[in-house]
Amino acid sequence: MLIRNRPDIASSDITPHSVYLRRRDILAGAVGIGVSAMLPLRTARAAPVAAQKSAFSTDETPTRREDATSYNNFYEFGTDKADPAAKAGSLKPSPWSVKIDGLVRKPATMTLEDILKPVMLEERIYRLRCVEGWSMVIPWIGFPLADLIKRVEPLGSAKYVAFETLVRPEEMPGQRGLFQPLPWPYVEGLRLDEAMHPLTILATGMYGETLPNQNGAPLRLVVPWKYGFKSIKSIVRISLVETQPPTTWKALADDEYGFYSNVNPEVDHPRWSQATERRIGEGSGLFAKRRPTLMFNGYGEQVAHLYSGMDLRANY
Numbered sequence: 676m677l678i679r680n681r682p683d684i685a686s687s688d689i690t691p692h693s694v695y696l697r698r699r700d701i702l703a704g705a706v707g708i709g710v711s712a713m714l715p716l717r718t719a720r721a722a723p724v725a726a727q728k729s730a731f732s733t734d735e736t737p738t739r740r741e742d743a744t745s746y747n748n749f750y751e752f753g754t755d756k757a758d759p760a761a762k763a764g765s766l767k768p769s770p771w772s773v774k775i776d777g778l779v780r781k782p783a784t785m786t787l788e789d790i791l792k793p794v795m796l797e798e799r800i801y802r803l804r805c806v807e808g809w810s811m812v813i814p815w816i817g818f819p820l821a822d823l824i825k826r827v828e829p830l831g832s833a834k835y836v837a838f839e840t841l842v843r844p845e846e847m848p849g850q851r852g853l854f855q856p857l858p859w860p861y862v863e864g865l866r867l868d869e870a871m872h873p874l875t876i877l878a879t880g881m882y883g884e885t886l887p888n889q890n891g892a893p894l895r896l897v898v899p900w901k902y903g904f905k906s907i908k909s910i911v912r913i914s915l916v917e918t919q920p921p922t923t924w925k926a927l928a929d930d931e932y933g934f935y936s937n938v939n940p941e942v943d944h945p946r947w948s949q950a951t952e953r954r955i956g957e958g959s960g961l962f963a964k965r966r967p968t969l970m971f972n973g974y975g976e977q978v979a980h981l982y983s984g985m986d987l988r989a990n991y
């Protein structure tokens with residue numbers, strides 16, 4: 676059994692949101708006076724945050740925090756897996772605001788604090804399967820994207836949700852200079868029913884702490900049944916739209932990266948098989964153990980109905 680059935684909630688596990696924000700402020704102050712400047716980069720901004728445990732968590736062992744925060748894809752900071760941890764210290768995740776617009780009754784530009792005010796944070800331990808063939812198990816802290824979308828009251832004509840990452844070359848070295856690996860902003864999209872699915876979350880933390888910059892601070896998407904590139908980081912805009920929005924990787928190589936990008940061991944990437952994966956932390960090189968990749972990354976029971984009647988080979 677990969678999905679736990681019973682929520683295991685103790686009231687002591689829940690940090691009131693005002694306390695969470697105060698902790699962040701105290702920490703931001705500490706950075707200001709140089710106290711945490713002496714801490715290693717990866718822990719410099721992390722503030723502890725407890726969250727309600729979720730029935731949607733897998734009971735698999737989480738990947739080591741050091742691996743999940745040092746082996747990243749975040750091209751705004753470079754294309755090497757080590758670049759985000761080394762270079763994302765220049766990103767300023769506070770203050771932060773997100774524009775929510777398009778086909779909604781109540782468009783708004785919300786600060787992160789506005790977004791989080793009515794939210795009860797949850798810990799969701801999810802598998803993350805990257806299209807490149809590796810996977811991790813991450814204890815995210817976040818809340819259902821559906822809760823935020825409902826607040827802006829989508830119109831009946833809204834069929835898709837489009838997401839955009841920050842463009843700030845002065846803080847993002849990958850957006851400067853002659854070689855820029857992607858067109859900016861990084862953009863992603865979901866069908867509205869995928870976005871409203873209870874497994875789809877916006878994460879603000881991981882491993883019991885606020886999100887490190889390299890993992891997409893202060894707010895990133897997590898869609899556990901899709902390849903990792905759908906999990907767009909450092910989001911500044913969410914738009915409800917009528918037609919399928921452009922997505923960065925599909926725009927770059929349409930035959931390799933589809934709009935849906937559901938994890939599917941039966942549909943190979945044109946250049947490699949997707950049948951198995953290497954779980955980060957389970958050996959490397961010749962000694963790497965490979966495990967079978969599961970349909971919809973193991974979340975089929977919850978999400979397969981979203982695609983009934985669709986040809987998943989054509990809609991990759």
Ligand code: MTE
Pocket residue numbers: 743746747748749750751803805806840861889890891902903904905906907908909
């Ligand atoms: N979001 C932005 N803005 N830029 C990126 O380069 N990379 C994606 C996704 N989100 C990316 C992004 C890819 S390819 C993956 S696998 C995941 O982030 C990696 O998330 P992680 O570093 O937290 O494991």
